[in-house]
Each structure stands twice: as C-alpha cells, then as structure tokens.
Amino acid sequence: MNPDDRIWAALAEIQDPEMPINLVDLGLIYGVRRDGGRVDVDLTFTAMGCPAADFVIEDVRERLLAEPDIDEVRVRVVWDPPWTAARLTEAGRDALESWGLAV
Amino acid sequence: MATANQVRFDNLLKKGDLIESTSEMTPEYLKELKHTLIVSGDTELISAPAYYMATKRAPSVNAFMTGIAIIQDELAHAHIAYHILEELGDDEETLIFERDPKSFRYPYAFDVPLESWPELAIANAFYDQAGFCLLGDIHEQCSYGPWKRGLVKVMAEENFHLRNGRTWMKRIAAAGGEAKDELQRNVDWMFPLTVEWFGLPDDRKMHSTQLEYRLKGKTNDQLRQWWLSTVVPYCESIGVKVPAHQEGENWVLDYPFPCTFDAAEKRWDFKDPCSWDDVLVRWRERGPRNVQMVADFQESYRKLRAARQQ
Numbered sequence: 001m002n003p004d005d006r007i008w009a010a011l012a013e014i015q016d017p018e019m020p021i022n023l024v025d026l027g028l029i030y031g032v033r034r035d036g037g038r039v040d041v042d043l044t045f046t047a048m049g050c051p052a053a054d055f056v057i058e059d060v061r062e063r064l065l066a067e068p069d070i071d072e073v074r075v076r077v078v079w080d081p082p083w084t085a086a087r088l089t090e091a092g093r094d095a096l097e098s099w100g101l102a103v
Numbered sequence: 104m105a106t107a108n109q110v111r112f113d114n115l116l117k118k119g120d121l122i123e124s125t126s127e128m129t130p131e132y133l134k135e136l137k138h139t140l141i142v143s144g145d146t147e148l149i150s151a152p153a154y155y156m157a158t159k160r161a162p163s164v165n166a167f168m169t170g171i172a173i174i175q176d177e178l179a180h181a182h183i184a185y186h187i188l189e190e191l192g193d194d195e196e197t198l199i200f201e202r203d204p205k206s207f208r209y210p211y212a213f214d215v216p217l218e219s220w221p222e223l224a225i226a227n228a229f230y231d232q233a234g235f236c237l238l239g240d241i242h243e244q245c246s247y248g249p250w251k252r253g254l255v256k257v258m259a260e261e262n263f264h265l266r267n268g269r270t271w272m273k274r275i276a277a278a279g280g281e282a283k284d285e286l287q288r289n290v291d292w293m294f295p296l297t298v299e300w301f302g303l304p305d306d307r308k309m310h311s312t313q314l315e316y317r318l319k320g321k322t323n324d325q326l327r328q329w330w331l332s333t334v335v336p337y338c339e340s341i342g343v344k345v346p347a348h349q350e351g352e353n354w355v356l357d358y359p360f361p362c363t364f365d366a367a368e369k370r371w372d373f374k375d376p377c378s379w380d381d382v383l384v385r386w387r388e389r390g391p392r393n394v395q396m397v398a399d400f401q402e403s404y405r406k407l408r409a410a411r412q413q
Binding site: 018 | 169
C-alpha cells in the first residue's frame with residue numbers, strides 16, 4: 001500500500017462519534033497532503049454547529065499519530081464546498097440507510 | 104375464569120412475541136408499561152434542565168455546543184416516551200406541564216444541582232451510563248414493539264453522551280493539580296448517587312412485574328453490576344478513585360449500602376449506614392432542585408395558556 005493510501009485507510013477506521021459510519025464514507029475528508037513526517041488533513045463537518053467537531057479532530061490526530069512514520073498532524077477545517085449528502089460513498093449511504101436515516 | 108384476551112396475552116408473552124397494540128394487552132400490563140414509560144420520559148426530560156445549568160459553564164464554544172446537543176437529544180428521547188404514552192391514551196402536555204413536581208418519577212440524583220463543567224462530564228459518564236444500561240436492557244428485552252423500535256436511535260445517541268463524559272473526565276484527570284482534585288471531589292458524591300439509581304437491591308424486591316411482563320430483562324442488582332463493570336475500570340484507568348472493587352465475577356462496594364447523604368453539602372457519610380426505608384423517605388421528599396426545575400419549564404406554558412384564555 002502506498003503511503004497516501006495508508007493514511008486514507010487509517011482515516012477510514014475512525015467512526016463518526018454520532019453515527020455508525022466512518023469519516024471517509026461520510027465524505028468529511030477533503031484532502032490529505034504529506035510532507036515527510038507531517039500530514040495536513042483538510043476536512044469538513046456536516047453542519048457548522050456540529051457538536052462532535054472537537055472529537056472528530058481529536059480522533060484524526062490520535063489515529064494518524066499512531067502511524068510509525070507520522071509525527072505531526074495539522075487539521076484544517078474547510079467549509080467550501082459545503083458538505084452535502086452527495087459526498088457520501090456508496091458504502092456510507094448503505095450504512096446510514098440501514099441505521100434508518102433516509103439519504 | 105381467564106378471559107379470551109388474557110389467554111391471548113399470556114400466549115404472546117410466553118412465546119416471546121411482541122405486543123403491538125392496546126387490544127393485545129391486559130389492563131395490568133398497560134398499567135405497568137405506562138409506569139415504566141413515565142419513569143423513562145421523566146428521566147430524559149428532567150436531565151435537560153439539570154444538564155443545562157452545568158452546560159452554561161462550558162470551557163469552550165465547542166464544548167458548549169456539545170452540551171446543548173446532548174440536551175437536545177435528551178428532550179427528543181423524552182418525547183419518544185411521552186409520544187408512546189399518548190398512543191396509549193395519555194396526554195403529553197398534561198404529563199409534562201400540569202403535574203405536580205413531586206409526582207415526576209426520575210432518579211433522585213437529578214435533584215442535586217450540577218453546577219460546573221466537571222460535574223456535567225461526570226454526569227455524562229455516570230448518569231448516561233446508567234441510562235444506557237437501563238434503556239439497553241429495555242431495548243433488548245422489551246415486549247412492547249413500538250418502544251423497542253423507538254430505542255434503536257436512542258442507544259446510538261446515548262453513546263455520544265458517554266463519549267463526552269469520558270473524554271472530559273480523562274482530560275481533566277490528565278491536567279492534574281486542583282482540576283483533578285475537584286474532579287475527584289465530585290466523583291466522591293456522584294458515584295454513590297448513581298449506584299442508588301438502580302433502586303432497591305434484589306433481596307428487598309421479591310417480585311418484579313416489569314420482569315414478569317418482559318418490560319425489562321435484568322434485575323436491579325444485575326443492572327447495577329453492569330454499570331459498575333463499565334464505570335469502575337474506566338475511572339481506575341484515568342487515575343480517578345471510586346469506592347468499589349472486583350471480587351471474582353462480582354463488583355463489590357467499599358462502603359455501607361445504603362448510607363446517609365447530605366444533599367446541600369453534596370456529601371456522603373460512609374460512617375452512618377441507614378435503612379432502605381430512610382432512602383425511600385429521602386427519594387419521596389425529592390431533592391433541592393426538583394421544584395425549581397419543573398417550575399422553570401411549566402411557567403411559560405402556564406402564562407401562554409392564561410393569555411389565550413383572556
């Protein structure tokens with residue numbers, strides 16, 4: 001697995017704190033850039049008033065810092081383009097529908 | 104002689120089938136179901152004003168939003184219980200806005216004021232864990248279909264409340280110094296209060312209609328053990344002391360249960376054991392915030408109703 005794929009795979013292990021879906025399938029991750037041991041993550045939230053924002057950022061930092069060759073994680077919150085349900089992956093759509101959320 | 108309805112009801116219950124409407128119930132089942140729903144609705148409802156007082160002391164904008172979101176969830180959970188009660192013939196408005204404060208049926212713990220962010224964190228970790236055990240058991244076992252289905256999302260949302268409580272307890276404990284001391288002082292009064300949450304011990308409660316009707320599956324002591332098995336190891340893992348330990352499969356309290364509690368001082372006297380009759384008297388009298396919390400949300404309703412009648 002190339003290093004970028006490994007970061008995406010690690011992010012896909014993080015569950016949203018409120019719903020049974022991971023951050024990648026929910027479409028929150030806008031981009032990942034890597035420079036040596038440093039990773040920059042651009043992400044968004046489903047709403048500006050997301051009550052779990054703090055937890056999501058904390059989880060991203062903790063999970064990526066657990067990778068052996070990553071020693072710095074910078075998270076940038078992005079609002080443009082705004083998140084919509086169109087950003088859900090097919091697996092994400094299935095997960096939310098099986099939980100009873102119409103998407 | 105058993106009526107046809109009674110026979111059909113007994114068969115449904117025996118087979119483990121779900122009961123879906125009042126036409127399938129006996130009057131005794133309906134009464135017990137309503138009682139269980141009122142306790143659930145009242146508990147969720149009253150947690151809103153109880154949590155709000157502490158949420159106002161949130162240490163960051165995001166923490167404040169989290170606290171408000173939890174309150175919003177609790178109100179929605181209350182609405183689920185009251186809405187089912189409406190379908191069973193009660194009136195949600197009357198239940199919430201026209202009952203006497205003392206007739207609300209929620210755990211005594213909510214009557215003791217939560218006045219700081221650390222107290223809210225502990226409440227989310229302890230009280231919501233108690234709610235999680237009680238509702239999780241009902242979700243798994245409940246013989247009344249509409250309630251069982253209504254609890255799927257409630258359980259997922261309670262997880263978020265636990266996350267908030269545990270995360271903040273861990274952060275405050277890690278900060279050390281006076282912050283950790285304050286956390287410990289609050290755990291000292293809130294832990295025994297949540298142990299009480301599950302009610303009389305099994306040897307004092309010989310018969311449970313709720314168990315018989317499969318409105319719940321676990322006894323009071325089994326639920327209390329479940330709660331202890333999650334809370335005690337977590338507290339120990341973050342360096343917070345709690346007066347309980349494990350012996351074999353069981354969790355054992357390191358203080359006399361029950362014992363006396365001074366609500367104004369938020370202090371237990373482990374040297375002063377009391378009887379369950381004493382505890383029942385304290386519960387029935389309710390605690391310091393009962394009247395005010397109920398008055399707060401009934402006041403505007405009454406004003407609006409009076410204005411409409413003029």
